[in-house]
Amino acid sequence: MRRTCLGATRYKLSPSLSQLRQYARAPTKLPIKPPPPPKRRYKLNGDSYSFIRGPEDAMLERSLSKSISPDLQVRCTEFDAQGNVRVNSGQFKKTELCTKHGLLPRDLRKVDTGVHTIIPSILVRSNSILVNLLHIRALVKADLVLVFDVYGSTDSHTQSVFMYDLEGRLQQGSKGMGGLPYEFRALESILISVVTSLGEEMKVLKNMVEVLLAELEQDIHRDKLQSLLVYNKRLNTFLRKATLIRDHLDEFLEEDKDISAMYLTEKLDGVERPEDQHDEAELLLESYLKQTDEIVQVVETLVSDIDNTEGFINLILDAHRNNLMLFELRVTIATLAVGSGTLVAGLYGMNLKNFLEESQYGFFGVTGAAFIFTVIVLGVFRRKLRVMQKLTLNSSKASQRAMRG
Known part of the structure; x- marks a missing residue:
């Protein structure tokens, strides 16, 4: 709003709240978008096709112009x-x-x-x-x-x-x-x-x-x-x-x-x-x-x-990889054997009555049985592991002989 007097100085007042709202509602001008890439039309066997020209086409044209x-x-x-x-x-x-x-x-x-x-x-x-x-x-x-x-x-x-x-x-x-x-x-x-x-x-x-x-x-x-x-x-x-x-x-x-x-x-x-x-x-x-x-x-x-x-x-x-795998198998077998022995101890650790509680030689008998069971499990699986190693070596030798023959 502006107040003017003849021969006097003009004064500008700050805009009102309604004017600020009008300015805020006014549409803003967005940046102009670049035009889309031109389309080129090609004919193949009588049919017309249109392709959009991209930046790869420009690079190809520059390289072809250099070679031509x-x-x-x-x-x-x-x-x-x-x-x-x-x-x-x-x-x-x-x-x-x-x-x-x-x-x-x-x-x-x-x-x-x-x-x-x-x-x-x-x-x-x-x-x-x-x-x-x-x-x-x-x-x-x-x-x-x-x-x-x-x-x-x-x-x-x-x-x-x-x-x-x-x-x-x-x-x-x-x-x-x-x-x-x-x-x-x-x-x-x-x-x-x-x-x-x-x-x-x-x-x-x-x-x-x-x-x-x-x-x-x-x-x-x-x-x-x-x-x-x-x-x-x-x-x-x-x-x-x-x-x-x-x-x-x-x-x-x-x-x-x-x-x-x-x-x-x-x-x-x-x-x-x-x-x-x-x-x-x-x-x-x-x-x-x-x-x-x-x-x-x-x-x-x-x-x-x-x-x-x-x-x-x-x-x-x-060979190193096979040795590591064999070592892992041996550790697994030993763990299985020890776990089999501890199974007996776990059974007798339950709070159930049995005739061995008052026996004088019950502890030694159970311990010996668990140890013998552990040794049996360990021996059986180690024997199977040896059989598997021999089969692997024999199969590899047989395959080599077949390839040579």
Whole structure:
């Protein structure tokens, strides 16, 4: 309520109780709800279906967009015909690489650093060799080597050693490497780096597993069993990786056409080589195939040792569990026998008259009878327990014989 006078000051009074009630009854504005997700309609066999688009669809669309439209550039290190580094970690467009080196987009995808793959591959094309082995992805030609920078391995020790070794082998020339052409020197450097990396990782895993197995022979502890599980997973992962490389080299050696097409220098000079004349390349690949196979055999032996140790530990734990169960059964039998003896004492503890109350030898007779009854019950159940143990051993031996037969 407001009172106003002409030429006077205006005064505001506090609201009355009725006005406060009106304010309280006034409707409040609720927050605006977000619009529902849009519906999309799809047709399947002539029928129309509507689906609500959720957050999972948005994540799927983002991942698909990344896979459909990958990066158009790759980072490479280029070596020239004399083995010198022409470009160090330079940016190259994929389209220019395909056009310049006569490749298809699917060929370049095999060595694309943005695509994670564990499947090794050696692809032979008309004037180049594409290699994807472990941490190395390279394009080898008769007078050029392109090494693609794999994410996470640019600054690694293995990658640095490979770069220096490749540069040294290419600079030595054909005469300094026993007459090997340019492409075979590059390929041998790649295979050496791959086999060396596998061998070093195998040695580290072998030392750790052998130390752990030796400790488990002395003491079986929970932490050691957890470490054994971790090492077993690492060994299986490494075994899968090494087996893939060995199998790929073995399969590649069966392709005479691809092996004979690896002589890129002769192709550049216009010399045609028959498909059955590739002894030099075959010996090179077979040498590193044997080394890879040896690594696989060592790792398989380690995995077998771990499996045998796990089986032996399970046998020990089963034996301890059986001993605990037998001890519990013995305690139960002893409790039953003592309870049988106390049953006699309980019967005579009732407030009922009998002829033994006034007997001079009644106490000793009842006590002796209760003791004899306890010994009889204990002996009967212990004998049954022994019979059950013999049946268990005989049944296990019979089942083992049946499995062997």
